[in-house]
Amino acid sequence: MTAAAQRWPTARRRRGGVDVAAAANLVAELTTYLSAAFALPTAAALWYGESPWPFAGAAAITLAAGLGVGRATRGRERVGLREGFLVVSLTWLVAAAVGALPYLLSGEEQLSSPIDAYFEAMSGFTTTGSSVLTDIPDLPRSLLLWRQLTQWLGGMGIIVLALAVLPRLRVGGRQLFQSEAPGPEVEPLSASIRSTARRLWLLYLALTVAEVAALSAVAVTDLDPEMTFFDALAHALTTMPTGGFSPRGRSLEEFGAATQWVVIAFMVLAGANFGLMYVALVRRDGRALLGNEEVRLYLLLLALAAAVLAVDLGAHGVAAGEHAVRAGAFQAVAIMTTTGYASADFAVWPALAAAVLVGLMFVGGTAASTAGSVKVVRHLLIGRILRRELDQTVHPEIVEPIRLQRMPVEERTVRAVIAFFLLYVTLFAAGTLVLMFDSEIGGLGLAPFEAVAAAATTLGNVGPALGPAGPMGSFQPFGDASKIVMILLMWLGRLEIVPVIVLFTVRYWRK
């Protein structure tokens, strides 16, 4: 009997399988912490002489709500695995609501509709990067900084989600990484979250600081006259979480080659394995990182995609020489890692580039990163599974385990990986159809391939799509129903679908 089990009143456990109050208590606690995050935009507002009230107001509301719910559910602090599904699902819904408060309180015309504000905040906390803004630089700097900060905070959440929570919940085969997550199996969820957070947030912070420094260096040495300290901070805040928001109207296009190459490098790092990077840094040994099968395939796919794009751009005369290589590499990395920056308006690129970019939206970075989408390791495993199935079709007597890093992968894990992939494809198809449906009813006139791109980019937490929602465009023209669908897709994609969907099964709520 663990301490957790003893503290639960047995009667309540028998009545219902899920302790909703305990879940609400944890979400309330996280919300309370989130109110502290408003300090940064408040300070920025004071510094730039803008109104600090939207942030102060939002902080007050958040704090009151968090403390209120926390008090109402006091004494229920022990969250079990079962409640984990509910907690993660609620966390991203509530965080987005908190994030939308300053947008609404600021009275900005562009974000005055609650759905728009919620879309922008959900896009922030899920580190997607899709935006409903049509004139980004028009916003006050403090509000822009808050927009960037939502992605950075979302990234912190994702690190914990991907490396501590989802493996425990056995979502989408993430139990694979159970061994990599610190702490023994019996450790309560909250404890393992804490120990993961302590180590990896340090790395996350260090990488962000390094990028601020690198971009500041670009600015100070005058390699890029466009770069300022504000831009350096703003972009560092959205590179590491593979977010993709930019305070600039035309994303990274406005900056020079030096800035773009620095950002490419940090995007590659952001999509790489955080757990292994930590090990590599602590032990000062890069072999663990480069010997990893997933990391290798990740780098290979990036190189391949960059090459295809560069050749396509060169052949069509869109860009030439270093510019073609840079534009190809930047866009391949930005889309595959699900960051979503743009160094050029790829919505007007030729058909092959468009098809490749939409294809990359389904790849993602490594599983232990802040990237969204399917993730490289799942593609790797599915390839091996298919290979084994073909062998077994001919030789039904063959019994061979799927291996990753020479270690056999449990069959249960294999099945979970496949289930995740199928759910992902199903949701993508359903999302595309609904977007198409709404576009037809609302007279948006979306082309089928643009609907495909919009569904893929939001479900994969990438950011920009094609057509009107291209990298230099906006998701503003979409109807409210479409925006709600895309909010749901961002949410589902970020949580890897399963935690949300199980909430809709009868079995989850029963004992």
Place this chain on the structure above:
Amino acid sequence: MIGGARVRRAVAREVAVDVPAALNLLGAMLKYLSAAYLLPIGLAVGYGEPVWPFVAGGAVAALGGWALEAATSGKERVKPREGFLVVGLAWLVVPAVGAIPYLLGDEAKLAEPINAYFESVSGFTATGATILDDIEALDRSVAMWRQFTQWLGGMGIVILALAVLPRLRVGGRQLLQAELPGPTEIERLSVSIRETARRLWVLYVALTGMLIALLVAYGWTGLDERMSPYEAVAHAFTTVAIGGFSTQAESAAAFGPLVQWTMLAFIVVAGVNFLRLYRVFVQREPRVVARDEEFRVYLLLLLAGATILLLEILAAGRYEGEEAVRHAAFQAVSIMTTAGFASADYVHWGSLAAMTLLVLMFFGASAGSTSGSIKVVRHVLIGRVLRRELDQTVHPELIAPVRLNHAVVDERTLRAVVTFVLLYVTLFTLGSLGLVIESFRTQGEVAPFEAIAAAAATLGNVGPAFGFAGPFGSYDEFSPLSKGIMIGLMWLGRVEIIPVAVLFTRAYWRS
């Protein structure tokens, strides 16, 4: 002599597949094919059109078949292992021989080898994609041969789907094994083929005969003036085979409502599992079909597809009343069952209709029919597998078998189903990408969505796609390499991918 025997034994030990036995069966097929040339020869004589292209085709088939059999005599025993090779080769070689009349005929477009082969593969796989844009200019004997290839292909598909693939355990088809006539396992493949053929071809021929009789009756009674006996036979051939070739450039739109409704009804029936139809019509147990879960979902999906299309058509004000219902129902049925007839040029319908039709291309009809694509039962099983995975995520201790029609489905079968779907999605993606890349290389005008549709339509053996490859258009504008890719997709889709894929694994050829 002794040395020779030793060498032969050594070779047999190295290569575990009895290639001569596979070639022997292929030879027998070609011999039967030569008999099929009698129909167009008769027509050509009757209409006073060139006879010798068909005589040449028949001669090549007969000689080739005889030569193959003679060279491999004494090797008549084909076991399941050779089944993969036979299946893979059959749908490559038979269309090649079937293309001879096209090559030698008057039609300039078909005289090009790649076009002739494309048309022939599209025929024998019962796809219905065409490179012709002036079908009515064809000699009547050639046009009928084109229709006939689909009908012959359909006979092959009945055997493939109900006797061969279940034995080979391809894509979970072992499900159908329990219902097959005759004992299983040790039995030779050729015996089970003969047994299935005897029973189910009667049904296939009877359905065709009924449709011919009905259509001829419409023509004679003046219900549809354009329906001559020639057209009746031509369209009955491709309806029951769920093929989609038509002798009319306007496909089914060339005929009146009554003909369209009749064809629609027969496509729906042809899309039902033939084993079930056999029990209904021959053994007179209609309740077996009504209780079949695949059948129910099949009807439900057809209804849903037709309803969405109807809403779209009505909202856009394209048609009214009976016409709207007819076009919606006809197109939903024709595309979902992978027939590919058109009662209207759906290319000009809106984006939503395009997206709906594209999604329907991935369903197909029942697994025991002549339809292509994924098939309804696999979708049903995947849905249940996902449902179970979700339940097991929350309750890892749960052991719940997946059931179909109340019977437990073997885990191996489920894995095979999932594998098939994953391979299908992978091939579809690669095919789309291949078409886009090739269009880029040749400066073609293929938009990404059109490439996707063309890949889906050929892999799913549907037929028409969108853009210039729409129902009233043709695939001729694609480059030769694109045509090659799509020939590959039709071939792979028809044999359900795995028999071909295993040929490329080392495990297949070794013992």
